[in-house]
Amino acid sequence: MKTDNVNSVINRIIKTTVKVLVYAVAVFMIIYLVYLALDANYSPVKTEVATMKTVENSVSTKVFIVRDENYISAKASGTIVPLVEDGQRVAEGQDIAAVFSDEKEANKYVELRKVHSELERFQNIEASDKMNIRDISTYDQTTNEEFLNLVNSISDGDYSLIKTYAQAVRDRETSRQLCLGYDVDTSEVISSLSTQAASLGNIQPSCLVADNTGYYINNTDGYENVIKYSDVTDISVAQVKKALESKPDETKISNIGKLVNNFNWYVVAIVDRNDAAALTVGKNVKVRFVDSSADDAKMTVAAINGDSNGKVALVLKCNTITAGTSQLRIENAEIIFETISGYRIPREALRTVDGVNGVYIKRGNLINFRRVTALYTGEDYVVARTYEAENANYVAEMDDIEEENRIYTAQLAERHKEEPGWIIECEDLYSRAKLMQKSYIKLYDEVIVEGNDLYDNKIV
Numbered sequence: 001m002k003t004d005n006v007n008s009v010i011n012r013i014i015k016t017t018v019k020v021l022v023y024a025v026a027v028f029m030i031i032y033l034v035y036l037a038l039d040a041n042y043s044p045v046k047t048e049v050a051t052m053k054t055v056e057n058s059v060s061t062k063v064f065i066v067r068d069e070n071y072i073s074a075k076a077s078g079t080i081v082p083l084v085e086d087g088q089r090v091a092e093g094q095d096i097a098a099v100f101s102d103e104k105e106a107n108k109y110v111e112l113r114k115v116h117s118e119l120e121r122f123q124n125i126e127a128s129d130k131m132n133i134r135d136i137s138t139y140d141q142t143t144n145e146e147f148l149n150l151v152n153s154i155s156d157g158d159y160s161l162i163k164t165y166a167q168a169v170r171d172r173e174t175s176r177q178l179c180l181g182y183d184v185d186t187s188e189v190i191s192s193l194s195t196q197a198a199s200l201g202n203i204q205p206s207c208l209v210a211d212n213t214g215y216y217i218n219n220t221d222g223y224e225n226v227i228k229y230s231d232v233t234d235i236s237v238a239q240v241k242k243a244l245e246s247k248p249d250e251t252k253i254s255n256i257g258k259l260v261n262n263f264n265w266y267v268v269a270i271v272d273r274n275d276a277a278a279l280t281v282g283k284n285v286k287v288r289f290v291d292s293s294a295d296d297a298k299m300t301v302a303a304i305n306g307d308s309n310g311k312v313a314l315v316l317k318c319n320t321i322t323a324g325t326s327q328l329r330i331e332n333a334e335i336i337f338e339t340i341s342g343y344r345i346p347r348e349a350l351r352t353v354d355g356v357n358g359v360y361i362k363r364g365n366l367i368n369f370r371r372v373t374a375l376y377t378g379e380d381y382v383v384a385r386t387y388e389a390e391n392a393n394y395v396a397e398m399d400d401i402e403e404e405n406r407i408y409t410a411q412l413a414e415r416h417k418e419e420p421g422w423i424i425e426c427e428d429l430y431s432r433a434k435l436m437q438k439s440y441i442k443l444y445d446e447v448i449v450e451g452n453d454l455y456d457n458k459i460v
Helices: 002-041 103-128 136-155 159-179 187-200 229-234 237-245 387-415 420-436
Strands: 046-049 051-066 069-071 079-082 095-100 206-209 214-217 258-260 265-272 284-289 297-306 311-318 330-346 351-353 356-363 366-371 374-377 381-384 446-450
Touching (some): 051 381, 079 103, 095 103, 103 187, 229 265, 229 297, 237 265, 237 311, 265 330, 284 311, 330 374
Antiparallel strands (some): 051 265, 069 258, 079 095, 095 206, 214 258, 265 311, 284 297, 284 330, 330 381, 351 356, 356 366
């Protein structure tokens, strides 16, 4: 009996021990698996991905716009309706505006012009069916051209023409359907528009004509004679300041309009000499008019006139007049000297190794050093030259090195002796060639911003 009790106790001890061991092994395996998972995701370095970034080297300032303008000589009283768009070129003697005794008659005339425009549009669509053109490619080509105009208008941000181009695409496609024999009836629309035009009557306004050939602007602002056009490239800082602070001549403000005689127009501004240090006459810049819907203007530096106080009168020239820029005068603007695109890299990641500026990157579990050429330095980042641009620069520099080496070899052979100066130069060429062979950073490289004891080809 006692033997049975002893055996029973022993069995219980064994079972308990086995359970404890099983639980212990299970806990150990769980802890071990967690450790492996954490270890697999652990990295002794912190990285950021190199991404594309575009920055603008610019200065914000107030500008004054100068044009070769003259007032239209005709006198008129009443309501003026422009017959041409702002910035449109007109010929001498061309009708540029209609004059009405009251606003009601003017509005009636505007409505009549809209109806006539729509009527002409649908008559042209109807006429396409009578032209007996059966070559579909003719319609496809014109439709594609209008569609590309629409896409380019959207891409350039010129939203004023979107409606016109979209309508042109629809009209060309309608003409195509007529050509293919589809039943597209425009007679009802044409009849309705003809009736509408007849109800508005035949309005014959008196018209203002252009005194000379030029670009028409439908109003005057009283600033036309503040800066003499012929003297604009000789303007001083004091004269620009005076123009920016000037008041308009109230007696010259009207809605009759004016003519711009020269397609070249100018932007004048005052900037610090340091901001203009990289500018030279003839260099291209871009001007953004902050408070206006006008497109950015591509301009050329026409003059840089400094004073004794570290300021310069900057004169910029443009040869394209648009409806938006025709209304500009005194504006808040950004003068963009340069647009820089490249890889955005944190400044803390930059290092210098063996005289070479660059960064360490992590690719898989390997650390590599990559060259970096900083094009722009921000507060906490730099914009570095792209891999493609670096390679193009590498090819150009290697060509220069090879040419220098060829000249060195020819000169050395001619002298038939070694000179210390030439040996040093040769070693310099060799060092430069070795330097150029170092790899460049690429887009989406994992740039190391934090890490200890970093070196090329280190395994982490």
